[in-house]
Amino acid sequence: EFCFAQDQIVTSQSAHLHPMDIGLIRGYGIFDFFRTSNYTPLFLSDYLDRFIRSAEKTHLSLKFSKLELEAIIRELIDKNDLSDGGIRMLLTGGVSDNHFSPTNGSLFIFNEALDFPSTEKYEKGIKLLPIEHVRYIADIKTTNYAFPVWHSNIWKKEGAEDVLYHLNGQVSESSRSNIFIIKDGEIATPDQHILHGITRKRVIELAPEVKIRPVSFEELIHAEEAFITSTTKKILPVTKLGDRKIGSGKVGTKTLQLIDSFAKMEQKSSQN
Ligand code: PLP
Numbered sequence: 001e002f003c004f005a006q007d008q009i010v011t012s013q014s015a016h017l018h019p020m021d022i023g024l025i026r027g028y029g030i031f032d033f034f035r036t037s038n039y040t041p042l043f044l045s046d047y048l049d050r051f052i053r054s055a056e057k058t059h060l061s062l063k064f065s066k067l068e069l070e071a072i073i074r075e076l077i078d079k080n081d082l083s084d085g086g087i088r089m090l091l092t093g094g095v096s097d098n099h100f101s102p103t104n105g106s107l108f109i110f111n112e113a114l115d116f117p118s119t120e121k122y123e124k125g126i127k128l129l130p131i132e133h134v135r136y137i138a139d140i141k142t143t144n145y146a147f148p149v150w151h152s153n154i155w156k157k158e159g160a161e162d163v164l165y166h167l168n169g170q171v172s173e174s175s176r177s178n179i180f181i182i183k184d185g186e187i188a189t190p191d192q193h194i195l196h197g198i199t200r201k202r203v204i205e206l207a208p209e210v211k212i213r214p215v216s217f218e219e220l221i222h223a224e225e226a227f228i229t230s231t232t233k234k235i236l237p238v239t240k241l242g243d244r245k246i247g248s249g250k251v252g253t254k255t256l257q258l259i260d261s262f263a264k265m266e267q268k269s270s271q272n
Helices: 044-057 066-080 119-124 146-157 198-206 217-221 253-270
Strands: 002-005 008-011 029-037 085-092 106-112 126-132 162-167 170-174 178-183 186-189 225-230 234-241
Touching: 002 066, 008 066, 029 044, 029 253, 044 066, 044 085, 044 198, 066 085, 066 106, 119 234, 126 146, 146 162, 162 217, 170 178, 170 217, 178 198, 178 217, 186 198, 198 225, 198 234, 198 253, 225 253, 234 253
Parallel strands: 126 162, 126 234
Antiparallel strands: 002 008, 002 106, 029 085, 085 106, 162 170, 178 186, 178 225, 225 234
16 A cells, blocks of 8 residues: 655555654644545545645645645555545644744645445434534644544443534534534525535535524524535434434435435546
């Protein structure tokens, strides 16, 4: 298996990161993650734009242009000969003498096999555990997921799939996905304190009537349907919030329709 490390494609075993990299010492780094299907990176342009934007906003130095990154990714998929998988991009602050000043940074691109949630989860829906929290610098894909990793102990014990962040009565997102609710035929998704997911963007394209507006915790509790979106989960129905059922507690028809249209959209994208 091969990966891109610093400035070349190498075997994954030979890739290394200096232990004094401020990505490790200070959590100063960004990443992104997308999927490949039929050797084609899905919605690549959007993910690269987000990766470049995260680097710019955090002043991390990225030596490669969008076109160069695209070429590296295509070469990597070719070399690994993995038709369906994931691509993880990682950019750290680099080694710094005072452990504080970003230097050249280290860029890694991994091409890995990928598991999806079980069919049962798509059929029955999943449970989210509500937590009062809001992500700091929410719209940058920083590597700092210490809080979600730490919290995973709690939601795993509760049989949940993840958490649902809410604060001051407003819902934002889950720790690794965005949220949508459906009530009286209206689909809505919050826009504040979230990472603007690429899957979320696709759903808004599929259903342009989606209202992008604040969503209160009350509304979520009384929604008829709810679902989360992310690159690895696609569109995953949410049927429980803590101990409460959402709607009838069954996966809703509108959610099923969107799951279906999203699959078709992806198929089209992988044939381009
Ligand atoms: N929100 C957070 C905090 C995330 O980490 C992610 C994905 O990792 C998402 C939302 C969903 O984004 P995407 O659909 O681009 O995977």
